[in-house]
Amino acid sequence: MGGTAGRAHGPYTLYDLDAMPEEGRRYELADGWLNELPGDLWHDHAADALKAILKDAARQADADVHVAGAPQDVTTPAGVRKPDVFAVARDVARAALERQTRTYYGPDLMLVAEVVTPRTVNEQIDRVRKVEEYAATGIPHYWIVDLEPRPSITLLELAGGRYEVAGRARSGETVTLDAPFPISFDPVRLSEMD
Numbered sequence: 001m002g003g004t005a006g007r008a009h010g011p012y013t014l015y016d017l018d019a020m021p022e023e024g025r026r027y028e029l030a031d032g033w034l035n036e037l038p039g040d041l042w043h044d045h046a047a048d049a050l051k052a053i054l055k056d057a058a059r060q061a062d063a064d065v066h067v068a069g070a071p072q073d074v075t076t077p078a079g080v081r082k083p084d085v086f087a088v089a090r091d092v093a094r095a096a097l098e099r100q101t102r103t104y105y106g107p108d109l110m111l112v113a114e115v116v117t118p119r120t121v122n123e124q125i126d127r128v129r130k131v132e133e134y135a136a137t138g139i140p141h142y143w144i145v146d147l148e149p150r151p152s153i154t155l156l157e158l159a160g161g162r163y164e165v166a167g168r169a170r171s172g173e174t175v176t177l178d179a180p181f182p183i184s185f186d187p188v189r190l191s192e193m194d
Contacts, residue, residue, distance in 0.1 A: 011031075011032025011033065012032055012033060012034050013032075016034065017034060017080060020034070027082075030076075030078040030079045030080075030081070030125075030129070030133075031078050031079060032079070035121070035122070035125070040117070042147055042191075043084075043115050043117050043147070045190075045191075045193070046115045046145060046147055046151065046190040046191065047069055047070075047084040047085055047113075047115050049189060049190045049191075049192070050084070050085045050113055050115070050145065050190060051067055051068070051069055051085050053183070053185050053189060053190075054067045054085065054087060054111075054183065055067045057181065057182065057183035057184070057185070058087070058181055060182075061181045061182045061183070063180075063181035063182075064089060064090045064091070065087050065088070065089060065090060065110065065180070065181060066087065066088050066089070066090045066092070066093035066094075067085065067086070067087050068085075068086060068087075068088075068093070069082075069083060069084050069085045069086060070082040070083065070084060071102070072086075072102050072103075072104065073102055073103040073104070074086065074103070074104050074105075074106070074109065074112065074134075074137070074139075075103050075104070075105050075106070075137070076106070076130075076133035076134065076136065076137050077133060077136050077137070078129070078133050080103065081130065081133065081134075083112045083113065083114060084113055084114050084115045084145075085111075085112070085113040085115075085143075086104070086109055086110075086111060086112045086113070087109070087110045087111040087180060087181075088104060088108050088109055088110060089108075089110065092104070092108045105137065106134070106136075106137025106138040106139050107137075107138050109137075109139045109140075110139075110140060110141065110180035110181075111139070111140070111141040111142075111143065111180050112130075112134055112139050112141070112142050112143070113142070113143035113144075113145060114126040114130060114142075114143070114144055114145065115145045115147065116144060116145060116146050116147070118146075118147075118148055126144060127144065130142070131156065131163055134163075135158055135161060135162055135163050136161075138158065139158065140157065140158045140179075140180065141155070141156070141157055141158070141179070141180055142156040142158075142163055143155055143156070144156070145187075145190065147190065147191065150170065150171040150187075150188065150191070151170075151171050151187040151188055151189075151190040151191050152168065152169060152170040152171065152187055153168065153169050153175060153187050154167075154168050155167040155168065155169075155175070155177070169186075169187055170187065171186065171187050171188035171191075172186065172188060173186065173187070174186050175187065
C-alpha cells in the first residue's frame, strides 16, 4: 500500500482512514495500520443476504432494531473496524444519524457478523483478532460466517468478558435463536441468488 495523507509507512490515524480515496476499496484501522478489506461478489452477496435476513426477522419480531454494515464503523481497542453486518437498537441508530456520526461503540451493538474470506490475512483477523476485540468492547453476539465449502455460521456469545461458542449451523440446518431477537434461517440462504 502506498503512502497516505503524508505518512509513507504509518502509523496511521482515523484522519488517514478518512482521507483514503473512494475507489471501491474499504479499509479498517487497527493498531495504527490500514488493512484493506476483501471484497468479492460471493462475500458481498452473503453479507447483503444476511442483512436482509436479519432485517426481515427484526421486522417480524417487531424488534426495535436497525441492521446495517460497512461503511459504518465500530470502535474497538485496536482502532476502527467495519463489520460486514451488525445490529443496534433503533434509538442508537437514530442518535448516530442525528449527530452525523458513523462510528458505533461496543455497548451500542447487539450483534456483529463477519463473512470470512478464506486464504487472506483477513481470515485470521476475523477468526482471532476480532474475536478478542469485539469481546473487549462488550458486543454480546459475534457471528462468523464461512462460505466454503457451503455456508455455515459459528455463533459466539459473550460470557465473562470472553466469547464462547453458543452454536454452529451448516447449510441444510436451521439456526433458531431468541437473542438478540427471534430469528430462524438456514445458512444456505447466504449463497442463494434471487
